Amino acid sequence: QDPGNVPIVQKWIDKWFWRGYRLLTLVAMMQDYMLPKRVMSWKEAWEMYAEANGGALFKDLARYGIREPAGWKQACEGKDHISHQAWNTFYNYNAAAPFHTWVPSDEEMDWLSQKYPESFDKYHRPRLEYFREQQQAGNRFYNKTLPMLCTTCQIPMLFTEEGDPTKICYRESDYFGNKYHFCSDHCKHIFDDEPEKYVQSWLPVHQIYQGHCFPEGTDPTAEGFDPLLAVLKYYEMDVGRDNFDFEGSEDQKNFAAWKGESVEKGEAK
Numbered sequence: 001q002d003p004g005n006v007p008i009v010q011k012w013i014d015k016w017f018w019r020g021y022r023l024l025t026l027v028a029m030m031q032d033y034m035l036p037k038r039v040m041s042w043k044e045a046w047e048m049y050a051e052a053n054g055g056a057l058f059k060d061l062a063r064y065g066i067r068e069p070a071g072w073k074q075a076c077e078g079k080d081h082i083s084h085q086a087w088n089t090f091y092n093y094n095a096a097a098p099f100h101t102w103v104p105s106d107e108e109m110d111w112l113s114q115k116y117p118e119s120f121d122k123y124h125r126p127r128l129e130y131f132r133e134q135q136q137a138g139n140r141f142y143n144k145t146l147p148m149l150c151t152t153c154q155i156p157m158l159f160t161e162e163g164d165p166t167k168i169c170y171r172e173s174d175y176f177g178n179k180y181h182f183c184s185d186h187c188k189h190i191f192d193d194e195p196e197k198y199v200q201s202w203l204p205v206h207q208i209y210q211g212h213c214f215p216e217g218t219d220p221t222a223e224g225f226d227p228l229l230a231v232l233k234y235y236e237m238d239v240g241r242d243n244f245d246f247e248g249s250e251d252q253k254n255f256a257a258w259k260g261e262s263v264e265k266g267e268a269k
């Protein structure tokens with residue numbers, strides 16, 4: 001082994017660990033919130049597959065001078081929060097998401113409390129209960145703007161500072177006079193190392209706000225023009241069928257029928 005290779009290999013491990021980890025946020029959310037039959041929580045999966053198995057791998061690689069990837073510690077801390085933070089974001093922006101969201105039932109929330117004893121009741125349950133209260137009072141809030149995306153991982157800026165799950169983490173870099181935004185030190189670092197690559201990213205939110213995502217022939221100056229509807233049409237989303245709440249949706253009816261339940265029963269939340 002040429003020791004000169006070690007920093008090169010380490011750098012690739014650092015980068016692709018973090019990029020892969022950020023993408024797994026969506027898997028974390030699906031695991032904890034979207035599965036009809038939950039198998040294990042994101043936290044349990046992280047502890048088994050990353051901390052135990054991955055940890056063993058990096059102990060083994062230590063003989064070559066390879067260490068745990070940069071961001072490992074932050075990722076381990078994030079196991080308590082990322083699924084909840086992502087669901088919260090999609091719940092609020094679900095006009096623009098091509099799937100339904102909902103406030104978990106009491107039973108589902110109890111499962112989350114049990115799986116996340118350190119974090120769910122303290123940080124995440126109160127927010128979901130507040131959403132439910134608002135919804136039941138007829139004040140379901142839909143955010144009609146779009147979330148800022150991290151230039152590197154392209155995930156909405158929903159992650160929090162290390163050590164403070166109440167504070168959104170936000171970093172920026174300047175490249176030839178343009179400002180770029182990041183969700184974390186690691187995404188900023190990856191960008192700063194190869195800015196010429198990442199400045200080319202086609203970020204949906206940025207493109208939408210620049211007016212590049214309207215169907216052909218759209219006239220944004222026409223009276224009653226609704227930019228959100230125009231963008232959803234561009235993305236070929238069937239408004240009301242593909243997005244918004246699960247409750248009252250076609251999916252809910254189909255799912256209830258599939259399980260042999262009436263919709264009313266499926267609705268019992």
Ligand SMILES: [Zn+2]
Binds near residue numbers: 152153154184187
């Ligand atoms: Zn990022």
